[in-house]
Amino acid sequence: AQKITQTQPGMFVQEKEAVTLDCTYDTSDQSYGLFWYKQPSSGEMIFLIYQGSYDEQNATEGRYSLNFQKARKSANLVISASQLGDSAMYFCAMSPNTGFQKLVFGTGTRLLVSP
Amino acid sequence: DTEVTQTPKHLVMGMTNKKSLKCEQHMGHRAMYWYKQKAKKPPELMFVYSYEKLSINESVPSRFSPECPNSSLLNLHLHALQPEDSALYLCASSQGTGGTGANVLTFGAGSRLTVL
Numbered sequence: 001a002q003k004i005t006q007t008q009p010g011m012f013v014q015e016k017e018a019v020t021l022d023c024t025y026d027t028s029d030q031s032y033g034l035f036w037y038k039q040p041s042s043g044e045m046i047f048l049i050y051q052g053s054y055d056e057q058n059a060t061e062g063r064y065s066l067n068f069q070k071a072r073k074s075a076n077l078v079i080s081a082s083q084l085g086d087s088a089m090y091f092c093a094m095s096p097n098t099g100f101q102k103l104v105f106g107t108g109t110r111l112l113v114s115p
Numbered sequence: 116d117t118e119v120t121q122t123p124k125h126l127v128m129g130m131t132n133k134k135s136l137k138c139e140q141h142m143g144h145r146a147m148y149w150y151k152q153k154a155k156k157p158p159e160l161m162f163v164y165s166y167e168k169l170s171i172n173e174s175v176p177s178r179f180s181p182e183c184p185n186s187s188l189l190n191l192h193l194h195a196l197q198p199e200d201s202a203l204y205l206c207a208s209s210q211g212t213g214g215t216g217a218n219v220l221t222f223g224a225g226s227r228l229t230v231l
């Protein structure tokens with residue numbers, strides 16, 4: 001069974017600073033995918049970034065980067081130059097690479113960006 | 116703007132009502148999903164349709180009945196719900212279901228359901 005752990009219920013960051021949201025996972029699969037989604041108060045789940053377990057380079061998408069440490073089973077999200085619009089709930093998720101049908105989500109981290 | 120459209124955004128229904136949630140996507144995706152999200156919890160998978168066929172049912176009670184009339188549409192029919200079924204229902208779609216970055220799920224904004 002797969003399990004995702006997000007130990008930070010809430011994080012605060014000042015505008016323009018960088019912030020790291022932690023995510024650790026547990027799986028016996030050799031091949032899997034890791035994802036981060038953002039959920040504003042409106043409810044929509046917005047895809048941010050994806051990392052395949054066999055990808056050697058850390059994924060980056062604009063201001064988002066995924067710090068993937070396979071041996072430590074961690075997939076932390078780094079947001080650079082935080083903006084007020086980054087205030088939201090952030091979910092880490094994983095799925096076996098045999099298929100992304102069954103996404104398993106962590107409990108989420110609420111990020112608040114202050115001016 | 117989200118490319119997965121869900122209607123209605125809000126729905127209030129009694130326990131004896133029959134209602135439906137609708138989801139539409141025009142990205143040519145061949146897999147569609149229903150997730151349920153209770154307040155302050157992560158989303159949980161309910162159903163997956165792949166090429167218009169139900170491929171996964173996560174032991175969801177029969178008072179929830181999914182339907183995929185075509186590759187662009189996904190419905191969730193609701194009947195005899197309980198107050199504990201009140202939640203945000205999220206629809207998602209993906210190009211396929213294989214394990215590559217091309218098949219990342221795109222979610223809609225959700226339908227917030229309240230059962231009285």
